[in-house]
Amino acid sequence: MTALRVAVVGAGPAGLYTADALLRKRPEAQVDVIDRLFAPYGLVRYGVAPDHQGTKAVTRVFDRLMGKGNPRFLGGVTLGRDVSLAELRARYHAVVLAIGCPADRPLGVPGEGLPGVHGSGAFVGWYNAHPDHAAAEVDLARVRRAVVIGNGNVAIDVARILSKTPAELAASDLADAARGAIGASGIGEIVIVGRRGPIEAGFTNAELAELGRLSAAAPMVDAADLPEGIGDVAEAERRMKEANLATLRAFAGADPASKPKRIRFLFHRAPVAFLGGDRLEGVRLRAPDGTEETLSCELAVTCIGYRAAPPADVPFDAGTGILPNSAGRVAPGLYAVGWARRGPSGVIPTNRADGIAVADLVLADLEAAMPPREGDIIGLLAGRGAGVVTWDDWTRTDKAEIAAAEGGAPRRKRLSVCPA
Numbered sequence: 001m002t003a004l005r006v007a008v009v010g011a012g013p014a015g016l017y018t019a020d021a022l023l024r025k026r027p028e029a030q031v032d033v034i035d036r037l038f039a040p041y042g043l044v045r046y047g048v049a050p051d052h053q054g055t056k057a058v059t060r061v062f063d064r065l066m067g068k069g070n071p072r073f074l075g076g077v078t079l080g081r082d083v084s085l086a087e088l089r090a091r092y093h094a095v096v097l098a099i100g101c102p103a104d105r106p107l108g109v110p111g112e113g114l115p116g117v118h119g120s121g122a123f124v125g126w127y128n129a130h131p132d133h134a135a136a137e138v139d140l141a142r143v144r145r146a147v148v149i150g151n152g153n154v155a156i157d158v159a160r161i162l163s164k165t166p167a168e169l170a171a172s173d174l175a176d177a178a179r180g181a182i183g184a185s186g187i188g189e190i191v192i193v194g195r196r197g198p199i200e201a202g203f204t205n206a207e208l209a210e211l212g213r214l215s216a217a218a219p220m221v222d223a224a225d226l227p228e229g230i231g232d233v234a235e236a237e238r239r240m241k242e243a244n245l246a247t248l249r250a251f252a253g254a255d256p257a258s259k260p261k262r263i264r265f266l267f268h269r270a271p272v273a274f275l276g277g278d279r280l281e282g283v284r285l286r287a288p289d290g291t292e293e294t295l296s297c298e299l300a301v302t303c304i305g306y307r308a309a310p311p312a313d314v315p316f317d318a319g320t321g322i323l324p325n326s327a328g329r330v331a332p333g334l335y336a337v338g339w340a341r342r343g344p345s346g347v348i349p350t351n352r353a354d355g356i357a358v359a360d361l362v363l364a365d366l367e368a369a370m371p372p373r374e375g376d377i378i379g380l381l382a383g384r385g386a387g388v389v390t391w392d393d394w395t396r397t398d399k400a401e402i403a404a405a406e407g408g409a410p411r412r413k414r415l416s417v418c419p420a
């Protein structure tokens with residue numbers, strides 16, 4: 001009888017927590033974690049802000065798991081290119097897709113393709129040295145005002161990173177290109193634009209309050225935009241909304257001229273067009289009463305959410321932007337977890353709970369049937385000349401990144417695996 005074999009596609013938090021949960025319940029199983037990139041950790045490495053190193057410390061938990069040899073790391077292997085879903089399903093008793101939501105949701109307004117307009121996935125990928133986005137053409141030299149569209153934590157991350165001084169970014173693992181460009185930029189104002197009001201914003205309070213402690217940028221809020229109280233909100237959100245309102249009130253009472261740069265909150269404005277000839281020159285915004293205004297800007301980052309982008313043989317619901325699933329089950333033997341399952345929401349620990357639940361579902365389904373499977377995937381990949389990045393390759397690369405760090409940075413991120 002073949003031992004239980006599970007493939008987890010995606011080495012981000014959802015995939016790694018799932019692998020961990022599977023092995024805790026069934027230590028004799030073989031779990032392979034496949035990722036198209038040479039580096040593990042998914043959004044922890046490429047999404048979490050480079051100045052939030054405390055959040056990235058969760059990689060130590062993942063290192064302890066992966067250092068055991070099972071799960072096995074198969075990096076640099078792309079589903080749909082190096083191996084098909086059908087081939088995986090023939091070799092594993094279950095396939096769990098933890099492939100996230102890597103594509104930017106488009107805003108769908110004219111001018112979105114102008115140079116100077118970026119989706120947050122691409123922009124965050126640029127400053128986090130994601131191999132897909134590291135070479136993006138981000139020109140900050142002529143930017144005086146940047147507009148950040150969206151009222152979630154990604155919008156806060158983008159505004160904060162753009163506003164920080166080189167000294168504030170020294171201890172981050174910001175990509176080389178971004179460190180140079182942000183350090184040299186003359187950005188004077190960053191405007192965070194929300195289509196709804198302060199109570200509807202998705203900010204968590206720790207992230208919002210951090211904007212009040214920046215060395216060169218002062219937050220700016222129009223007191224007239226702030227309601228008396230938070231009104232009728234779900235009990236679970238009450239404390240957060242109250243804290244956010246108090247923080248925004250404090251921002252409204254502070255002196256925006258106390259620091260050289262401003263981070264200005266503009267609520268109840270929906271973007272209707274990006275304007276410009278060869279490059280972005282402004283954004284047209286519409287208020288709820290229908291009036292429109294143009295805000296000049298040379299950079300715009302849309303932080304309005306993400307979609308999954310699976311290969312053609314993976315079920316995908318274009319309407320919801322995720323893999324169609326019922327509590328994680330996509331088809332018999334095929335599962336989705338994390339953002340691919342529920343959409344781009346929640347924090348890293350949300351994916352731990354998700355991973356445990358999906359692992360339980362996989363194991364419960366396999367109680368019923370565990371048909372024989374074909375041989376090890378390594379043979380198939382080797383036959384195709386697909387170079388697999390092993391965990392040893394990654395740990396060598398990790399050490400090289402740490403050794404190359406300068407000026408207080410924790411690491412200098414590479415864009416490819418370190419040669420042996």
Ligand code: NAP
Nearest residue numbers: 150151152153154155195196202207303304305344345346
């Ligand atoms: P988010 O919190 O869902 O925010 C998305 C924002 O985009 C919302 O304000 C939404 O407004 C707006 N939006 C959507 N469509 C729009 C449109 N057509 N025009 C204008 N605005 C539009 O998501 P996120 O900021 O991308 O973050 C994703 C997840 O990662 C969240 O759960 C977030 O908390 C988490 N995250 C956490 C941290 C952290 O803990 N430090 C950092 C980054 C991200 P509406 O509300 O009106 O739809």
